[in-house]
Structure formats: C-alpha cells, structure tokens
Amino acid sequence: MKSGPLESGEASSGATTSKKWVISEVSILEFILRILAAAGTLGSAMAMGTADETVPFFPQNILLNAEFSDLPMFTFFVVANSVACAYLVLTLPLSFYHIIRKAAKKSRIILVMFDTAMLALVTAGASTAAAIVYLAHKGNSNANWFAICQQFNSFCERTSGSLIGSFAAAFVLILLITSSAIAISQC
Amino acid sequence: MKSGPLESGEASSGATTSKKWVISEVSILEFILRILAAAGTLGSAMAMGTADETVPFFPQNILLNAEFSDLPMFTFFVVANSVACAYLVLTLPLSFYHIIRKAAKKSRIILVMFDTAMLALVTAGASTAAAIVYLAHKGNSNANWFAICQQFNSFCERTSGSLIGSFAAAFVLILLITSSAIAISQC
Numbered sequence: 001m002k003s004g005p006l007e008s009g010e011a012s013s014g015a016t017t018s019k020k021w022v023i024s025e026v027s028i029l030e031f032i033l034r035i036l037a038a039a040g041t042l043g044s045a046m047a048m049g050t051a052d053e054t055v056p057f058f059p060q061n062i063l064l065n066a067e068f069s070d071l072p073m074f075t076f077f078v079v080a081n082s083v084a085c086a087y088l089v090l091t092l093p094l095s096f097y098h099i100i101r102k103a104a105k106k107s108r109i110i111l112v113m114f115d116t117a118m119l120a121l122v123t124a125g126a127s128t129a130a131a132i133v134y135l136a137h138k139g140n141s142n143a144n145w146f147a148i149c150q151q152f153n154s155f156c157e158r159t160s161g162s163l164i165g166s167f168a169a170a171f172v173l174i175l176l177i178t179s180s181a182i183a184i185s186q187c
Numbered sequence: 188m189k190s191g192p193l194e195s196g197e198a199s200s201g202a203t204t205s206k207k208w209v210i211s212e213v214s215i216l217e218f219i220l221r222i223l224a225a226a227g228t229l230g231s232a233m234a235m236g237t238a239d240e241t242v243p244f245f246p247q248n249i250l251l252n253a254e255f256s257d258l259p260m261f262t263f264f265v266v267a268n269s270v271a272c273a274y275l276v277l278t279l280p281l282s283f284y285h286i287i288r289k290a291a292k293k294s295r296i297i298l299v300m301f302d303t304a305m306l307a308l309v310t311a312g313a314s315t316a317a318a319i320v321y322l323a324h325k326g327n328s329n330a331n332w333f334a335i336c337q338q339f340n341s342f343c344e345r346t347s348g349s350l351i352g353s354f355a356a357a358f359v360l361i362l363l364i365t366s367s368a369i370a371i372s373q374c
Binding site: 016066070071072073078084105108110112113116117119120123125127128129130131132134135136140142143144145147148170174177180181182184185187 | 264300312327329368369
C-alpha cells in the first residue's frame with residue numbers, strides 16, 4: 001500500500017516545490033496590494049477630510065465657508081474610506097500569515113468575502129462623492145442645481161483630487177480579490 | 188506504475204463522491220445567484236429607464252417634464268445595470284458548465300475577476316443614483332440645491348424604488364464571489 005503514495009510523492013516533488021514558490025509570490029503580491037489599497041483610502045479620506053475653503057462674498061460683505069461636512073455624501077466618503085483603511089491595516093497580519101502558511105483555505109475565503117464587501121463600500125463612497133463633485137463642477141439646469149465651483153475653486157480641486165486615491169484603491173481591491181482566488185486555487 | 192493511481196482511486200472513491208456533491212451544490216448556488224443578480228439589475232434598469240413624469244406648472248401655464256436622461260447620473264445607472272445584466276446573462280452558460288465540469292479552475296478564476304469588476308460597476312451606478320435621489324428628496328441648503336421631489340413625486344418614487352434592485356444585485360454579487368471562492372477551494 002505504501003508504494004503508491006511514495007511513488008507519486010517522488011514523481012511530483014519538483015512540481016510541489018515550484019507550486020510552493022508560486023503560492024508565496026501570489027501571497028506577497030496580495031500583501032503589497034493590501035498596503036497600496038490602504039494607502040489609497042487613507043490618502044483619500046485625509047484629502048477630503050481636510051478640504052476647507054472660506055471665500056468673501058462681496059455684495060453682503062460676508063464670508064462663505066465650504067467644508068466636506070456640508071454635504072452628507074462627502075461625509076460618507078470620508079467614513080467609508082476610513083473604515084476600509086482600518087480594515088485593510090487590521091488584516092495585514094493575517095495576510096502576512098498567508099505568506100508563511102500556504103494552505104490556509106478557510107481564512108483566505110473569509111478574507112475574500114470581507115475584501116469584496118470593502119470593495120463595495122469603497123466604490124459606493126467614491127461614486128457618491130463623484131456624483132456630487134460632478135454636480136459641483138457642471139450643475140444641472142433641469143433640476144435647477146447650479147455649479148458651485150466658480151466660487152469654491154480650491155475646495156472643488158481638493159474634493160476632485162481625493163477621488164483618485166479612492167478609485168485607485170477600488171481597482172487595487174479588484175486585483176487583490178483576483179489574486180486571492182488564484183492563491184486559493186493553488187492551496 | 189499503474190498500481191499507485193488505481194489503489195489511491197479505490198481508497199478515496201467515497202471521499203471523491205462526497206466532494207463532487209459539495210462542489211455541485213456550490214456551483215448550483217452560483218448559478219441561482221447569477222440569475223437573481225441579473226433579475227435585480229434588469230428590474231432596476233427598466234424601472235429607472237421608464238421613469239417619466241409631466242406636471243403642470245401653474246404660474247406660467249407650462250408643462251414640466253422629468254425623465255431619467257435629465258440627470259447624467261441616472262443615465263449612468265441605467266447603462267451600468269444594463270451592462271451588468273447582459274454580462275450576467277452571457278456568463279450563465281459558463282456557470283452551467285461549472286456545474287457539470289467541477290475542476291474548471293482557470294475559467295472560475297477569470298469569472299471571479301469579471302464578477303468583481305461587475306460588482307464595482309453595479310455599486311458605482313447604484314451609489315451615484317442614490318446620491319442624486321437623496322439630493323432630490325432632501326436638497327442641500329449649503330450648496331443652494333433645492334429638493335425637487337415636491338414637484339415630481341411619482342418620478343422620485345420610481346427612481347428611489349429602482350435603487351433597491353441594484354443594491355440587492357450588489358449584495359447577491361458579494362455572495363456570488365464568496366461562493367466562487369469556496370468552489371475554487373474545492374476544485
């Protein structure tokens with residue numbers, strides 16, 4: 001009975017070694033992608049969270065102030081990116097564990113589920129904010145919503161820029177989930 | 188050399204049969220989830236695409252019309268849901284093939300990648316439209332954007348309702364990606 005497993009073990013020893021290396025590489029890639037996505041969400045949350053501009057309004061001689069908390073969609077953007085960033089940082093140890101322990105199928109599947117939920121959260125935050133940034137730039141004559149970016153130029157630039165990190169993080173999360181699927185297939 | 192495979196085949200025949208059944212169940216679940224997600228996106232795209240209301244505006248004795256194409260975010264919502272629905276329907280044969288052929292790892296991984304991209308697309312469409320629906324209902328005094336739902340009540344109800352199917356489809360896609368990961372782990 002022993003001859004079977006031994007023979008197959010000898011025959012596939014080379015393949016197993018190369019397989020181990022492939023798994024390691026995918027897990028390292030996952031770890032790096034996780035750091036990149038965390039950096040993207042952190043940058044976005046900070047850029048939006050510190051967006052603040054005060055401009056003088058001459059006819060009435062008053063100061064007009066614009067900050068992210070004036071619009072609930074921007075607040076949601078900051079919260080969504082902060083939550084995603086915290087999640088990505090907290091899962092880094094588990095991701096590191098996956099580099100060392102290659103056959104952790106269950107924890108990888110659980111991570112895929114939460115990563116997917118985080119992708120939805122980050123995309124929702126970025127898209128919600130993008131809709132408002134678009135309105136702020138272009139306005140909408142049908143709904144009588146006027147563009148506000150002529151007045152709050154710096155505020156608009158900052159909020160537009162903050163979207164980049166968030167959409168980049170969403171793209172990185174798609175790559176992360178795909179590489180997790182590859183890693184699971186190689187377990 | 189033949190004794191090895193034959194012996195191991197005999198020894199693990201019971202385990203393989205039970206494994207086959209588990210994989211089948213997950214693949215069937217995937218197929219059903221794909222149909223559900225397709226139905227959700229189709230319903231949403233249709234509900235939003237047919238949202239149209241004309242109301243009389245008395246002081247000037249004119250008719251005001253509101254339809255989804257008045258707001259680019261609603262157009263994006265219809266396009267995103269239509270694309271996702273078409274994709275989900277087109278991948279049904281491949282999903283059915285996965286029920287029969289259990290060890291199709293590569294095609295499963297490719298499907299996970301595209302499913303994830305579709306999740307991002309559906310979530311983006313739903314969130315963009317949700318931001319505008321929120322504005323239409325509540326307005327925003329800081330940006331001088333007024334609520335339009337007092338005038339266009341039926342239009343607002345329809346657009347709000349159409350979000351449900353899209354968000355439900357996004358949730359089903361999260362379950363679909365997770366079950367795909369489980370199916371890959373059992374290949």
